[in-house]
Amino acid sequence: MPEGPEIKREADKIAAAIAGKRTRDVFFAFPHLQQFNTRLTGERVTSVEARGKALLTSFGNGLTIYSHNQLYGKWMIVKAGRLPDTTRQLRLAIHNERKSALLYSASDIEVLTSEELEKHPFLRNLGPDILNENVTPVQVLERLQSQTFHRRRITALLLDQRFLAGLGNYLRSEVMFKAGINPQARPMDCSEEMLTALADAIVNLTVQSYQTAGITNDLARVEALKSMGQPRRNYRFYAFARKGLPCYDCGEKIVKIDAGSRRLYYCPSCQG
Numbered sequence: 001m002p003e004g005p006e007i008k009r010e011a012d013k014i015a016a017a018i019a020g021k022r023t024r025d026v027f028f029a030f031p032h033l034q035q036f037n038t039r040l041t042g043e044r045v046t047s048v049e050a051r052g053k054a055l056l057t058s059f060g061n062g063l064t065i066y067s068h069n070q071l072y073g074k075w076m077i078v079k080a081g082r083l084p085d086t087t088r089q090l091r092l093a094i095h096n097e098r099k100s101a102l103l104y105s106a107s108d109i110e111v112l113t114s115e116e117l118e119k120h121p122f123l124r125n126l127g128p129d130i131l132n133e134n135v136t137p138v139q140v141l142e143r144l145q146s147q148t149f150h151r152r153r154i155t156a157l158l159l160d161q162r163f164l165a166g167l168g169n170y171l172r173s174e175v176m177f178k179a180g181i182n183p184q185a186r187p188m189d190c191s192e193e194m195l196t197a198l199a200d201a202i203v204n205l206t207v208q209s210y211q212t213a214g215i216t217n218d219l220a221r222v223e224a225l226k227s228m229g230q231p232r233r234n235y236r237f238y239a240f241a242r243k244g245l246p247c248y249d250c251g252e253k254i255v256k257i258d259a260g261s262r263r264l265y266y267c268p269s270c271q272g
């Protein structure tokens with residue numbers, strides 16, 4: 001499943017095609033949403049934003065389309081009216097004079113008033129969104145040390161969207177490696193210095209991944225590996241998906257374990 005950085009890049013692409021423009025036609029495939037075909041046609045799209053792993057497309061008349069891709073949903077941007085050749089089910093189409101933003105296969109689509117948006121069960125329970133709310137490392141540190149979260153395993157916290165919105169499985173391994181955190185650790189087991197390093201890594205690697213389309217490794221190292229002709233899979237991550245390969249910092253082999261039914265990669269020496 002895509003994580004915060006990938007979803008925000010997708011939101012940027014959709015925004016470039018439809019934000020600020022009036023729709024020429026809006027189409028919902030689900031019968032219970034078809035009443036909105038005409039209500040959203042001719043309206044201006046005011047913004048397209050990611051919230052955690054959901055996408056919010058807002059209109060001048062105060063309505064917002066909430067969509068969550070889950071595992072199967074896929075957005076495609078095409079020239080106006082040129083539907084791509086695909087066997088996927090078209091679920092939502094937003095057309096303007098120049099472009100069409102098409103959502104295929106997703107089943108989690110709603111149209112909400114601003115009041116309903118505030119009360120939405122998924123959105124209401126989301127923690128701060130690093131990429132969309134300019135969350136600082138100090139705020140993340142406070143959250144790590146809070147009564148609500150400080151007794152829980154860090155491996156679990158980092159996948160819990162109530163803790164922070166948008167973090168996912170590759171970012172979990174990467175920020176824990178960067179901060180040197182053991183997979184068993186809870187915030188209450190860590191020194192203030194370690195938690196500060198973790199908070200910094202959470203914010204900085206999420207932002208870096210957004211800016212670089214998914215690269216979390218040290219950028220100077222990435223340049224060196226690229227100049228040696230290495231493919232992306234060999235320089236993208238510090239630890240994730242590098243089972244059995246030498247740690248970049250100490251040479252020890254990276255280990256893969258299961259943490260909360262999701263794979264986690266770490267260095268037993270640097271994260272001992």
Ligand SMILES: [Zn+2]
Binds near residue numbers: 248252268
């Ligand atoms: Zn190491």
